Structure formats: structure tokens, C-alpha cells
Amino acid sequence: MSYNENYSFPNPETSDNQGLLFIGGDLTPQRILQAYSQGVFPWYEPGTPILWWSPNPRLILLPTEFNISHSLQKSLKKPFKFTMDTAFSQVIMACATNPGRINNTWITQEMIEAYTHLHRMGYAHSFEVWYENELVGGLYGLSLGRAFFGESMFHKMTDASKIAFYYLCKTLAEWNFDFIDCQIPTHHLQSLGAKIIERREFLHMLHLSLQHPTKHGLWNIF
Template sequence: MPIYRLSNNLVFPDPSLAEEDGLLALDGDLSPERLLLAYSNGIFPWFSDEEPILWWSPDPRFVLYPKDIRISHSMKKILKKNIYKISFDTCFRDVISNCSNMRKEEGTWITNEMIEAYCKLHELGFAHSVETWYEDKLVGGLYGISMGKCFFGESMFSTMDNASKAAFITLSKLLDEKGFVVIDCQVHTHHLESLGAVYISREDFSQMVKRAISIEPLKLFF
């Protein structure tokens, strides 16, 4: 079946029509309106500079429930020692740029176009960053999208051991305190699996997102 090509209309095909690898559609744009529509339907962009904009909705989906964050004994010791300072939304552009730069050798999907699009979402109060500092130097962090009671994780980086893990654990605890339902991890990584992320079906994820987004109006949560 041909891949669906997006028009100028803000419409996505049903995620159930995605290819086996999760590819759902191509083209369109990275406007705030389209990105927010995509996330609210369990869809995210992932492409390189040489490709058109590609939109994905994999099945199964890899997620982490904030209440189920798994913290190793060694990580508990690191957090207890306060080696790192964690902050929120203090330097979003620096975080997303570091996420991009750390992956350039292997080929990054965080293109300049993506950086500008997500910085715009940050200005609008939907995209957020978590920063890890060591002696006033940014050494790790992550960014993602917050809608309702869902946090859609996008990427993380680390230049010191466990720096991104410290950011993720701190974020998970905060989201749990605020009643967030799920952190979308999109696809499997061993790093996220070690922290407690699990697979669920695309249908279950879609229904969860619809319920969680409707819990309260979209707003800045930090």
C-alpha cells in the first residue's frame, strides 16, 4: 500500500494504517499545529536531512509509567550524593542542540529544521527540557512534549556518566507527583528498558493518550 502523503490540511491517516515498521505518512510540515495534532494521535516525526518529513506510529509502543521508574542501587547513591544539579526549562535550545550534536556521526534526525520547530513549541509552552549540571557546566539532559497528562520524550544526551539518567529519573518523579499517566519513549532502547520502560500495543497507547490529554487543558506544567 502506498505511503500516505500529507497535504496542506491538518489531517493524518489512522495510525492503524502504518507500515509494519511504523511508518505512517510523509511530507507536510513541522508547524506547531501539525506537531501537536501528531502527538495527540500517537504520531511523531523522525527523518534525516536527505529525506522528506516522515511520520511514525510504531506497534508496539515503548513507554514508561512514571510510578514504575526503576532506580538501581548505584543510581540511588549518585542521586543521594547530589553530584548533579537538575533544572527545568533553563536552556532548551542548548539541550536540543546537544542532543543533535551527540548524534551527528551516526546520523541525526534532529535537523536544524527540527530544532527550530521544537524551540517554537517551547516558546508556546509545550516543549520542555530537563538539564543536568556539574559545577555549573551542562553535562546532560533531555527534552520532550507535554500535553495533558502525557509527556512525549524525544531525545537525551550525556557527557558524563549517568547525567542523562539523573535527568530522566528526576523528571519521572516529578511527573508521578503531578499525576502524569505515561512517558512515551517511542521505540526500544536498552537504556530506557533498564529504567522500567515496557512495550504496549499501539491501540492501548492511543487510547491512553486520548484519555490523558483530555484530563485537563493543555498548559505549561513546570
């Protein structure tokens, strides 16, 4: 799908101090894809207008720079099974109902429907971690060019979300992806190897990544 200038957003440099760029609009596939192509993403709570953000600074992780801790190394030796794009609906629902986020989730029903639609179109993807045939961890995000935009992850077993993130990085590194957009800086993601960069540098990296074709459709195990 080509990007449509009718869905274009203001210059990200015009966002406020918190990174808020635009209020309103909708969550059609065209608008969401246009937003991500400009370094913008939706983030809002139920009952409020759709808020579109382009924060400065930005958090990214290079797929080859994932930090594997000693405890994670031990967890990786357990008999987990890893899959991609086999349980997208289960993953996004698990992220939306993650403990501690139930009463204040930004993954609204409207967001679930929008990203599920993008999954069916081949732009949104899920990474799943299974233990004894039970889904115990996972994440989902969006792919454009050689950039992956991480949205949310969950776990029901210790380190299961980190294992999903590890396999995400391993897969994207093998596919020569440039970076994972982690959006807003957090200590947790920084402990996994993510780094803070200025928005201007992020937008330049994104521009270069979008020069490459999008790996479109269902993703299969490497």
C-alpha cells in the same frame, strides 16, 4: 492551541510494518501538536522528506515505575543540580550533537527550530542536570494533557542523562501524569522501567490522557 482537523493524519492502524504512516507535510506547531495527539511523531534524516511514524508495539514508562539501579543511587548522591526549562536550546543542541550521532542525526536544524518554537509556546520542555555550573546532561520532550512525549537525551558525565530522566519521572509523578511515551523499544529504556505495549492500548491511554488540560507554559522546579 486547539487541534485542527486540516492537519489530521491517517489512522495509525494503516501504518506499514515499520510504523511509517505518512510522508511529507511540514513542521508547523499545528501539525506537530496534531500528530502527537494522534500518537504520531516525526523522525527522518537530513535531505529526506519528513517521515511520520506510529510504531507497533510502543514503548512507555509510567512515572511511578522508574527503576533506580544501585549505581544510579550512588550517582544521585553527587552534588548535581537539577533545573527545568532554563536551557532548552542548549539541551536540544547537545542532543543533536551527541557523540555517535553527529553524522546521522534525526534532530535536523528544521526540527531544532520547530521544537524551540514549541518551547516558546509552552508545549516543549527541557530537563537539565548541572555539575559545577556546567550542563552535563538533560532531555527534552513535549507535553499534552497528562502525557509526556520524550524526544532525546544526552550526557557528558556518567549517569547524567539517567539523572535527568529520574527527575522527569519524579516531577511527572507529583503532577499526576499518566505516562511517558518512549516511542521505539530500546533495551536501555527498558532497563529504566519502560514497558512494551500494543499500539491500540497506547492510543487508548493517550485518548484518556488528552481529556485533561495541558500543563502549559514554562515549568518550574517542584
